[in-house]
Amino acid sequence: MxxxxxxxxxxxxxxxxxxxxxxxxxxxxxxxxxxxxxxxxxxxxxxxxxxxxxxxxxxxxxxxxxxxxxxxxxxxxxxxxxxxxxxxxxxxxxxxxxxxxxxxxxxxxxxxxxxxxxxxxxxxxxxxxxxxxxxxxxxxxxxxxxxxxxxxxxxxxxxxxxxxxxxxxxxxxxxxxxxxxxxxxxxxxxxxxxxxxxxxxxxxxxxxxxxxxxxxxxxxxxxxxxxxxxxxxxxxxxxxxxxxxxxxxxxxxxxxxDAEGATKAIAIEVVGAASEEDAVAVGRAVARSNLLKCAIHGEDPNWGRVVSAVGTTDAVFDADRVNVAVNGIWICRGGAAGDDRDKVDLRPRDVTITIDLSAGPHTATVHTTDLTAAYVHENSAYSS
Amino acid sequence: MxxxxxxxxxxxxxxxxxxxxxxxxxxxxxxxxxxxxxxxxxxxxxxxxxxxxxxxxxxxxxxxxxxxxxxxxxxxxxxxxxxxxxxxxxxxxxxxxxxxxxxxxxxxxxxxxxxxxxxxxxxxxxxxxxxxxxxxxxxxxxxxxxxxxxxxxxxxxxxxxxxxxxxxxxxxxxxxxxxxxxxxxxxxxxxxxxxxxxxxxxxxxxxxxxxxxxxxxxxxxxxxxxxxxxxxxxxxxxxxxxxxxxxxxxxxxxxxxDAEGATKAIAIEVVGAASEEDAVAVGRAVARSNLLKCAIHGEDPNWGRVVSAVGTTDAVFDADRVNVAVNGIWICRGGAAGDDRDKVDLRPRDVTITIDLSAGPHTATVHTTDLTAAYVHENSAYSS
Known part of the structure; x- marks a missing residue:
């Protein structure tokens, strides 16, 4: 076919x-x-x-x-x-x-x-x-x-x-x-x-x-x-x-x-953005955080690494109004600790990180993977 | 002191x-x-x-x-x-x-x-x-x-x-x-x-x-x-x-x-840039290439991963005039393969990647490290 x-x-x-x-x-x-x-x-x-x-x-x-x-x-x-x-x-x-x-x-x-x-x-x-x-x-x-x-x-x-x-x-x-x-x-x-x-x-x-x-x-x-x-x-x-x-x-x-070395498929779902461009920019910044990708590999719902990546963008948002959920648990509310992070189950392969910018009606989802030792091995072992 | x-x-x-x-x-x-x-x-x-x-x-x-x-x-x-x-x-x-x-x-x-x-x-x-x-x-x-x-x-x-x-x-x-x-x-x-x-x-x-x-x-x-x-x-x-x-x-x-997990200290030296801003932008783009950082960890002088990162920037350059040296060996000349890559010695901890944009007199050096399994382990093992 x-x-x-x-x-x-x-x-x-x-x-x-x-x-x-x-x-x-x-x-x-x-x-x-x-x-x-x-x-x-x-x-x-x-x-x-x-x-x-x-x-x-x-x-x-x-x-x-x-x-x-x-x-x-x-x-x-x-x-x-x-x-x-x-x-x-x-x-x-x-x-x-x-x-x-x-x-x-x-x-x-x-x-x-x-x-x-x-x-x-x-x-x-x-x-x-x-x-x-x-x-x-x-x-x-x-x-x-x-x-x-x-x-x-x-x-x-x-x-x-x-x-x-x-x-x-x-x-x-x-x-x-x-x-x-x-x-x-x-x-x-x-x-x-x-x-x-x-x-x-x-x-x-x-x-x-x-x-x-x-x-x-x-x-x-x-x-x-x-x-x-x-x-x-x-x-x-x-x-x-x-x-x-x-x-x-x-x-x-x-x-x-099938991404090299990946063990998790991570959806970065940005909601409440002032524009679709903002939502995509925030999604990409988070998707490129090596630290976050390592944390998800370790099944650690490290929302600090999410917001520190969000904070590098020019998107419209107020840091005190940003909320972050990992697999549905809103562990960051209003830019600070929210629900109990122990409630987050990161064992499944599919991980959804939802970032609510509280700045408008636009959304976008960017997909990435975790960063693993296998990725490093595959890309340091030979020319490709 | x-x-x-x-x-x-x-x-x-x-x-x-x-x-x-x-x-x-x-x-x-x-x-x-x-x-x-x-x-x-x-x-x-x-x-x-x-x-x-x-x-x-x-x-x-x-x-x-x-x-x-x-x-x-x-x-x-x-x-x-x-x-x-x-x-x-x-x-x-x-x-x-x-x-x-x-x-x-x-x-x-x-x-x-x-x-x-x-x-x-x-x-x-x-x-x-x-x-x-x-x-x-x-x-x-x-x-x-x-x-x-x-x-x-x-x-x-x-x-x-x-x-x-x-x-x-x-x-x-x-x-x-x-x-x-x-x-x-x-x-x-x-x-x-x-x-x-x-x-x-x-x-x-x-x-x-x-x-x-x-x-x-x-x-x-x-x-x-x-x-x-x-x-x-x-x-x-x-x-x-x-x-x-x-x-x-x-x-x-x-x-x-002392960067987490690093085994190499990599200087990205950009020369021949049209402006210092261009030189810094190119240096940063290369310093952020996970693929290049893995290659250097594996002591592989993979200049293709250098130029593909250079190509993501807005800096002034003509792809056919870019030269790249790794530890002094110009393995990419005019945007294509140059000197024999087997001549590159990547065993020392210090690595210098020189990128000549052939576009002006400005220079800048950005410093980074290799990407290693140890970095992944350190950053996935615990919250920090």
Whole structure:
């Protein structure tokens, strides 16, 4: 299923030899139409990988025939030669599909700063093209994994009979800045690239953009939305946005649960904010507090570490009116100690920290994880 | 020595019973004059502890007779009653010194959100007053430790014969935002409070403000500079600033080396910046990258994690012209791989990461540490 759940898409995932261990490392997703409308959002990191620069160019045309994705190397910070590698990859896909390279998006993920093994990669494109199938969605999702322990896939049926499917990868370097990983979403609905762009920006802004596991923003983040139109259905845009948002939220949740070393999934729920921007800013500040993330790992409802992070923001609030609940127990009321902290049960994996700014009607939820020795081990033991 | 190195100061450090283990937990530093000129800088966290609110008020008068400091409790987020506790502490010190509470600064450090045990604390003030001496600087420095494994003290002699001494505490929650810990600096030079204020702001802006071990800003940070005038020397201000900056830099270095769980002291040296602000912004972004801090812990010269952090800033630079050296080896040139990364020796405790933005003549250095499993253990094992 995954990206091949909607009609009009074929996919494949193969072992091209880019990774050393013989695991799958190259995925191809092809849109057989009749439509090729597409939209994309990309990392806001100013060091953009070659495939990000290339794909942003492709998406500016609003049409995508196929996406080729590789793990085993990010092709970031590789200079003009790295960009040529991306271009050659797109040309190779265009050749095997007898199509135009200008409508081939490219995504890469892995170590920054090293060139890709182009012989292996281009050979893998041929192999993948030969294996393209309506059942290839799972293999494609598997091929884009790096430190991900599981494949991330999702699909939903729209009310009027169309489908939305998706796959994603990402386990570290997850921070919100328009897309924080690689993700391809497909649909057989019939929509224009402008409609897809509007929906994708709204959906990612409340899902992937509100995920922050380690405050580190990738150079390669890309989320693509491709529409084949093969169902012949033109959905209501608001309803379509709901379905795409649900798929994005499902994939974001899978990224969160699989985040490197994490043992807790923490929702930072900000309420009573003067604006949604304030709510998001407060949520992000709290989500980035290493001290709080350590405390939650130790199952310590340390609300002092919550408010000290809230206090670093410019959001509208009065320190004497801020309330904090952990898993429903309001242990900080009016900026001081509230209910008995011993009542807080932090044993479940899911933790909700609610911050009431008492400053207005707006809300937002940012998702993060705990900080663990396993995260340190995973990220100090090898280059990734 | 420490705060009692300059003439005109007495100090004491006693076990008042605020901490459970019987360790010293209350310090008193008294300025016997003839001058009482003083200046202070405080946390920019919007949740300011009661002693910060009190001391900022005291310092607005430009005169300080004494500073009372306690560990074992931050008296932060304790509401109006917590403020009354601080006030009562100042009144008690005023009573034992037969002076005015309006010239008594108060500092507290420890867990956020709990009231202080006032009987123990006020009793300790009496004990400390009885033990005040010209030799009390070391005991005072010992009494303000929380998770600090060692006392932090420093002193320097000015060119014209005056002295500057200091003590500090801080091992976690260190992030730059005008003072990131408790610090009292004393001098027997004769200067006005305005002169002291100018010098202290300049000195802290290039020392404590450029220290960031875990991105977490405290609610209690305070740096005070007290002048007794007892040497009778009126130093040249520029020379005095150099001496105060040297004492601050020495104390900041001691905080860095003792940071929770750290095994590496990392200097992020930004050169070629279009402005000093840009240089500091880039330095801080890199200093806050958990992924980089893990990589350095693993002795992996992962420059991709450096540039991906640089890329999150608004600083002026062209991604294709950024160079990065680790311990002197330029492993990233022009935004891509440079010299052989195997040449980088990351075994020493001191690590220097040099980032050349190729955008101007300005520089700044931000200091941080590695991220270790020990940091996670220390901060998840108990409330602090």
């Amino acid at each position: 995954s990206v091949t759940a909607p009609l009009g898409f074929r996919a494949a995932g193969v072992a091209a030899g880019i990774k050393s261990g013989g695991a799958r490392d190259l995925a191809l997703v092809v849109n057989d139409g009749p439509s090729r409308a597409a939209a994309g959002v990309f990392t806001s990191n100013r060091f953009k990988a070659a495939p990000v620069l290339w794909s942003a160019q492709v998406l500016s045309g609003g049409r995508v025939r196929a996406v080729v994705l590789n793990s085993g190397g990010a092709n970031a910070c590789t200079g003009p030669l790295g960009f040529q590698d991306t271009h050659a990859t797109a040309e190779k896909v265009a050749e095997v599909l007898d199509d135009s390279a200008a409508e081939i998006a490219v995504c890469s993920t892995g170590l920054i700063g090293e060139r890709l093994p182009m012989d292996a990669l281009l050979g893998g494109v041929g192999t993948a093209a030969a294996q393209l199938s309506r059942d290839g969605g799972l293999a494609a999702a598997d091929a884009i994994r790096t430190t991900d322990t599981v494949s991330k896939i999702s699909f939903r049926r729209g009310e009027t009979g169309y489908m939305v499917g998706g796959m994603a990868k990402g386990a570290g370097m997850l921070a919100p800045a328009l897309a924080t990983m690689l993700c391809v979403i497909t649909t057989d609905a019939d929509l224009t690239s402008e409609e897809l762009d509007t929906v994708l920006r709204k959906a990612t802004s409340v899902t992937f953009d509100r995920l922050d596991t380690d405050g580190c923003m990738s150079t390669n983040d890309t989320v693509l939305l491709l529409a084949s139109g093969a169902s012949g259905v033109r959905p209501d845009l608001a309803e379509f946005e709901k379905v795409v948002t649900a798929v994005c939220a499902d994939l974001a949740r899978q990224l969160l649960v | 420490s705060v009692t190195a300059p003439l005109g100061f007495r100090a004491a450090g006693v076990a008042a019973g605020i901490k459970s283990g019987g360790a010293r937990d209350l310090a008193l530093v008294v300025n016997d004059g003839p001058s009482r000129a003083a200046a202070g800088v405080f946390t920019s966290n919007r949740f300011k502890a009661a002693p910060v609110l009190w001391s900022a008020q005291v310092l607005s008068g430009g005169r300080v007779r004494a500073v009372v400091l306690n560990s074992g409790g931050a008296n932060a987020c304790t509401g109006p009653l917590g403020f009354q506790d601080t006030h009562a502490t100042a009144e008690k010190v005023a009573e034992v010194l037969d002076d005015s509470a309006a010239e008594i600064a108060v500092c507290s450090t420890g867990l956020i959100g709990e009231r202080l045990p006032m009987d123990a604390l006020l009793g300790g003030v009496g004990t400390a007053a009885a033990q005040l001496s010209r030799d009390g600087g070391l005991a005072a420095a010992d009494a303000i430790r929380t998770t600090d494994t060692v006392s932090k003290i420093s002193f320097r002699r000015g060119e014209t014969g005056y002295m500057v001494g200091g003590m500090a505490k801080g091992a976690g929650m260190l992030a730059p935002a005008l003072a990131t810990m408790l610090c009292v600096i004393t001098t027997d030079a004769d200067l006005t409070s305005e002169e002291l204020d100018t010098v202290l702001r300049k000195a802290t802006s290039v020392t404590f403000d450029r220290l960031d071990t875990d991105g977490c800003m405290s609610t209690n940070d305070t740096v005070l500079l007290l002048a007794s005038g007892a040497s009778g020397v009126r130093p040249d201000l520029a020379e005095f600033e150099k001496v105060v900056t040297a004492v601050c830099a020495d104390l900041a270095r001691q905080l860095l080396v």
